[in-house]
Amino acid sequence: MSTVATDLRQAVEDAAAHLYVWALKDIPQDLRDALAAAKDRETSVPGRRVLETIVKNVDVAEAENNIVCQDTGIAVYTCRVGEHFPLHPAKIYEALKIGTERATLNTPLRSNAVHTLTRENTGPNTGYRLPIVHWDFLPGWDGLDVKCIPKGSGSENMSFLKMCVPADGVKGIKQFVLESVVGAGGKPCPPGIVGVGIGGSADYAMFLAKEAIARPVGTTNPDPEVAKLERELFDLLNETGVGPMGLGGDVTVLSCHIEHADTHMTLNPVAVNYQCWAARRASAHITPDGHVDFDREF
Amino acid sequence: MAEHRLTFPTSEEDIRKLHAGDLVTVDGHILGIRDRTQIRIFDQGVEPPLELNGAFLLHTAPNVRKLGPGKYEPMCVGTTTSARMVRFTEPLGRDHGVRAIAGKGGLPDEAIEPMAKYGMVYFALVGGAAALETTQIEEIEEVYWEELMPECLWKFRVKDFGPLWVGIDSHGNSMYRDVQSEATKRLEEIVAGL
Ligand code: SF4
Numbered sequence: 001m002s003t004v005a006t007d008l009r010q011a012v013e014d015a016a017a018h019l020y021v022w023a024l025k026d027i028p029q030d031l032r033d034a035l036a037a038a039k040d041r042e043t044s045v046p047g048r049r050v051l052e053t054i055v056k057n058v059d060v061a062e063a064e065n066n067i068v069c070q071d072t073g074i075a076v077y078t079c080r081v082g083e084h085f086p087l088h089p090a091k092i093y094e095a096l097k098i099g100t101e102r103a104t105l106n107t108p109l110r111s112n113a114v115h116t117l118t119r120e121n122t123g124p125n126t127g128y129r130l131p132i133v134h135w136d137f138l139p140g141w142d143g144l145d146v147k148c149i150p151k152g153s154g155s156e157n158m159s160f161l162k163m164c165v166p167a168d169g170v171k172g173i174k175q176f177v178l179e180s181v182v183g184a185g186g187k188p189c190p191p192g193i194v195g196v197g198i199g200g201s202a203d204y205a206m207f208l209a210k211e212a213i214a215r216p217v218g219t220t221n222p223d224p225e226v227a228k229l230e231r232e233l234f235d236l237l238n239e240t241g242v243g244p245m246g247l248g249g250d251v252t253v254l255s256c257h258i259e260h261a262d263t264h265m266t267l268n269p270v271a272v273n274y275q276c277w278a279a280r281r282a283s284a285h286i287t288p289d290g291h292v293d294f295d296r297e298f
Numbered sequence: 299m300a301e302h303r304l305t306f307p308t309s310e311e312d313i314r315k316l317h318a319g320d321l322v323t324v325d326g327h328i329l330g331i332r333d334r335t336q337i338r339i340f341d342q343g344v345e346p347p348l349e350l351n352g353a354f355l356l357h358t359a360p361n362v363r364k365l366g367p368g369k370y371e372p373m374c375v376g377t378t379t380s381a382r383m384v385r386f387t388e389p390l391g392r393d394h395g396v397r398a399i400a401g402k403g404g405l406p407d408e409a410i411e412p413m414a415k416y417g418m419v420y421f422a423l424v425g426g427a428a429a430l431e432t433t434q435i436e437e438i439e440e441v442y443w444e445e446l447m448p449e450c451l452w453k454f455r456v457k458d459f460g461p462l463w464v465g466i467d468s469h470g471n472s473m474y475r476d477v478q479s480e481a482t483k484r485l486e487e488i489v490a491g492l
Contacts, residue, residue, distance in 0.1 A: 108373070
């Protein structure tokens with residue numbers, strides 16, 4: 001689908017409103033394929049039935065034009081802004097916020113946003129510093145890519161950080177990821193995508209873990225060393241037997257994605273951000289003249 | 299693994315027939331509750347506005363559309379992570395005669411004893427399968443404590459609600475405890491081989 005708006009700020013707002021709802025209703029194809037394959041290879045009786053129910057649920061949502069899961073999440077966007085894109089990021093942020101509100105009120109969607117101390121609702125899935133936006137700025141380019149990732153709380157609550165020491169090495173990283181996923185059990189709606197951020201600093205490792213869950217199933221880290229670790233962890237995680245919804249089985253995770261950054265010689269941070277099977281995401285590309293292309297990946 | 303069909307509210311006798319791992323489909327009335335609903339009942343000491351005896355409690359905060367005063371249409375009704383609310387298990391059974399608590403991800407082991415003592419079960423739903431569950435809800439009959447929206451106390455009439463697994467039964471068994479102890483054992487073996 002593609003649209004053209006003359007007002008660029010309006011185009012970004014409309015795109016956000018569309019992306020949020022689209023992501024909630026329509027599970028990406030890579031994930032559908034991964035769930036179908038998981039269903040076929042699962043041997044435990046409850047595990048298989050769970051996966052059959054999940055696959056059926058994705059189809060029911062489509063047939064009924066309903067959202068897949070009731071948790072509309074917190075709206076997280078990743079933005080790649082070209083150096084020559086003619087709308088300032090402050091305006092992009094404002095447009096994303098209003099778009100999120102419009103989607104929430106017009107659909108209508110459940111609003112989850114509350115003040116973190118008073119727990120009072122702060123707005124239609126918006127509030128102070130909500131939505132959350134990850135920014136990336138690209139030189140020599142004039143476009144804007146926006147990806148919306150409504151992040152459910154059941155899986156977000158299963159986020160873990162450990163400041164391993166260099167002597168813990170790769171073994172320490174593996175052990176921490178395995179312990180995190182076994183400890184999470186059925187709470188984050190497995191099988192999902194395990195996002196791992198390594199290196200950088202404490203906050204950046206968690207940022208990277210969130211970037212990792214936004215990747216489609218089947219993608220690998222471009223660094224061969226990191227990609228090898230992704231494969232090893234994927235196999236080990238599925239040996240734990242936690243299974244679909246923590247009821248036991250062969251499929252504990254659909255994928256393990258790792259993002260990394262170089263770090264200090266005395267640091268070895270490991271962050272785990274779990275993404276449930278309903279790993280929702282939707283993207284749009286916006287040109288400087290307000291032309292919007294909706295596609296799953298940009 | 300046996301399969302059962304139950305209509306709620308139900309009796310202790312029927313609940314005692316269920317065993318961990320069984321598959322259950324439910325008809326009748328179920329009540330939606332969440333963190334704030336139970337904080338109000340137990341921490342703030344407010345009497346629930348309706349009878350909980352024999353009840354099926356679903357951990358949920360639904361997406362709804364308001365039709366008129368106190369009247370809502372279900373848009374997308376699913377379930378939430380139960381573990382956060384485990385401390386309410388004992389008083390729900392002891393003081394209110396609740397028979398079933400349903401949600402996702404299981405309840406920690408501290409729920410096993412009160413469930414055995416008071417004749418309760420934990421039902422596991424497929425977390426996230428909300429579009430499907432919504433088709434099993436016939437009507438939202440009542441809403442209490444609307445000011446807690448969406449964490450109100452909801453009364454749903456359901457048909458063919460499920461599939462539900464008996465995650466914890468009233469005989470001291472828990473699928474979660476079994477899976478966790480097996481996974482912990484495997485984890486130790488994996489880590490030893492790293
Ligand atoms: S963890 Fe994901 S699938 Fe499960 S209830 Fe939350 S948003 Fe839905």
